[in-house]
Amino acid sequence: MYFHKPRHGQRIPASEITSRQVYDARRDWLKTAGALGLTGLGLSAAVQAQTAGPGKLAKLPGVKSTVAGATVMEKLTAYKDVTSYNNFYEFGTDKSDPAENAHTLKPRPWSVVIEGECAKPGRFGLEDLLKVAPMEERVYRLRCVEGWSMVIPWVGYSLSELLKKAEPTGKAKYVEFTTLADKAQMPGVRSGVLDWPYVEGLRIDEAMHPLTLMAFGLYGEVLPNQNGAPLRLVVPWKYGFKSAKSIVKIRFVEKQPVSSWTKAAQQEYGFYSNVNPTVDHPRWSQATERRIGEDGLFAKRRPTLMFNGYEAQVGQLYAGMDLKKNY
Numbered sequence: 001m002y003f004h005k006p007r008h009g010q011r012i013p014a015s016e017i018t019s020r021q022v023y024d025a026r027r028d029w030l031k032t033a034g035a036l037g038l039t040g041l042g043l044s045a046a047v048q049a050q051t052a053g054p055g056k057l058a059k060l061p062g063v064k065s066t067v068a069g070a071t072v073m074e075k076l077t078a079y080k081d082v083t084s085y086n087n088f089y090e091f092g093t094d095k096s097d098p099a100e101n102a103h104t105l106k107p108r109p110w111s112v113v114i115e116g117e118c119a120k121p122g123r124f125g126l127e128d129l130l131k132v133a134p135m136e137e138r139v140y141r142l143r144c145v146e147g148w149s150m151v152i153p154w155v156g157y158s159l160s161e162l163l164k165k166a167e168p169t170g171k172a173k174y175v176e177f178t179t180l181a182d183k184a185q186m187p188g189v190r191s192g193v194l195d196w197p198y199v200e201g202l203r204i205d206e207a208m209h210p211l212t213l214m215a216f217g218l219y220g221e222v223l224p225n226q227n228g229a230p231l232r233l234v235v236p237w238k239y240g241f242k243s244a245k246s247i248v249k250i251r252f253v254e255k256q257p258v259s260s261w262t263k264a265a266q267q268e269y270g271f272y273s274n275v276n277p278t279v280d281h282p283r284w285s286q287a288t289e290r291r292i293g294e295d296g297l298f299a300k301r302r303p304t305l306m307f308n309g310y311e312a313q314v315g316q317l318y319a320g321m322d323l324k325k326n327y
Contacts, residue, residue: 051076051137051139051153051219051220052219052220053079053218053219053220053221054079054219054221055221056221056224057221057222057224058221058222059220059221059222060135060155060216060217060220060221060222061135061137061155061220062134062135062136062137062138062155062156062217062220063134063135063136063137064136064137065136065137065138067136067138067158067210067211068210068312068313069211069310069312069313070136070138070139070140070210070211071138071139072139072140072141072151072309073139074139074141074151075151076139076151076152076153077150077151077152077291077292077293078293079219081150081292081293082150082152082218082219082227083099083224083226083227084096084099084226085148085292086098086099086226086227087144087146087240087241088102088188088226088227088228088245089188089191089193089194089198090179090180090181090186090188090189090196090198090245090246091105091186091187091188091226092187092188093188093191093193097188098225098226098227099224099226101187101188102224102225102226102229103225104184104185104186104187105180105185105186105225105229105246106185107126107222107223107225107229107230107246108126108230109125109126110125110126110230110231110248111123111124111125111126111248112124112126112129112231112247112248112249112250113248113249113250114162114165114166114249114250114251114252115249115250115251115252116172116176116251116252116253117168117169117171117172117252117253117254118166118167118168118169118172118252119166119167119168119169120165120166120167121166122166126230126231129162129214129216129231130216132157132161132162132165133157133158133161133162134157135155135156135157135216135217136155136156136157137153137154137155137220138153138154138155138156138213138234139151139152139153139154140152140154140213140234140236141236141305141308141309142234142236142240142243143239143240143275143289143304143308144239144240144241145239145240145241145269145273145281145286146284147284147285147286147288147289147290148289148290148291148292149289149290149291149292149302150291150292150293151291152218152219153218153219153220154213154215154217154218154234155215155216155217155218155220155221156213156214156215156216156217156231156234157213157214158210158211158212158213158214159207159208159212159213159214159233160207160208160209160210160212161214162214162250163175163207163208163250166250166252168204168252169252171252171254172204172252172253172254173203173204173253173254173255173256174201174202174203174204174252174253174254174255174256174257175201175202175203175204175207175250175251175252175253176199176200176201176249176250176251176252176253176257177199177200177201177202177233177244177247177249177250177251178197178198178199178244178247178248178249178250178251179197179198179199179200179244179245179246179247179248180197180246180247180248181196181197181198194260194261194264195260195263195264197248198244198245198260199244199257199258199259199260199263200233200241200242200243200244200257200259200260201253201256201257201258201259201271202235202242203256203317204252205317206235206314206317209313209314209317211235211236211237211310211313211314212233212234212235213233213234213235213236214231214232214233214234215228215231215232215233215234216230216231227245228243228244228245228246229246230246231246231247232244232245232246232247233245233247236308236310237274237275237307237308237309237310237311237313237314238272238273238274238275238308239273239274239275241261241269241273242259242273256271259271267282268281268282268283270326270327271326272318272323272326272327273327274307274318274323274327275304275305275306275307275308276306276307276323276327277303277304277305277306278306278323278324279323279324279327286304287303287304288301288302288303288304289301289302289303289304290302
């Protein structure tokens with residue numbers, strides 16, 4: 001609960017006190033659950049009751065994750081919104097373009113090359129990647145730098161499970177991700193909106209954090225093409241463009257990679273791209289957000305949470321850093 005009375009003489013660390021914003025979000029979710037008649041199920045069961053897919057794609061179930069922070073107790077964004085309102089410039093720059101154009105993507109067969117500063121590089125087929133670790137269901141917030149957000153039930157496992165298989169060396173300070181760039185499958189790659197292929201990167205400790213997810217599905221089914229099939233990154237405390245889709249290469253490197261959006265507009269898109277309501281994009285504020293599916297365009301905007309609400313889990317990664325300089 002938000003209000004907590006400590007024992008006599010006991011001080012509660014600030015990191016263990018639930019913020020007012022998070023408390024209010026949980027309270028709103030409980031109201032929604034009550035309206036749906038789910039309160040008697042308990043929180044975890046209520047969330048699970050909402051995560052069944054529509055049966056459009058192959059099933060990909062996952063067990064409930066035990067990772068701290070992996071299940072957000074908030075109303076889920078509708079499947080139709082999650083799969084029709086996307087940023088995936090390889091298929092076009094409008095939000096509806098990926099859903100309309102991504103049918104040309106061929107997610108099988110698929111393989112991912114892992115290379116660089118590691119003892120066991122190699123090429124791994126999709127079937128092998130699916131078996132690296134047990135699949136988990138994780139309900140994460142997704143916050144876009146443009147000011148909108150969603151709550152999505154992903155299916156996958158911690159990226160660290162895969163990275164450990166490659167045995168990164170002491171020189172591996174960063175992890176670079178490269179995505180597919182095939183003009184035959186992806187009409188957007190024929191444009192010059194970005195310097196293809198799309199490249200993203202994380203510091204090694206960010207990549208190894210248990211919340212960083214290698215996702216293979218959502219809503220209990222395999223990923224739709226427009227959402228990054230057959231596998232994508234999900235880094236819930238960073239803006240959505242950091243979560244690379246349709247990955248074909250993972251590379252351990254010693255120097256900080258140059259991300260595609262940083263290369264395109266360094267003054268607007270920093271390497272870290274942590275969700276931070278106090279650091280505005282040069283062209284708009286990041287202090288509030290619009291949750292997709294909430295009463296249309298005129299819904300009241302909600303306050304943006306520091307690190308997208310995952311501060312308790314990841315804040316220590318940036319201790320002592322100037323987050324306005326390292327934006």
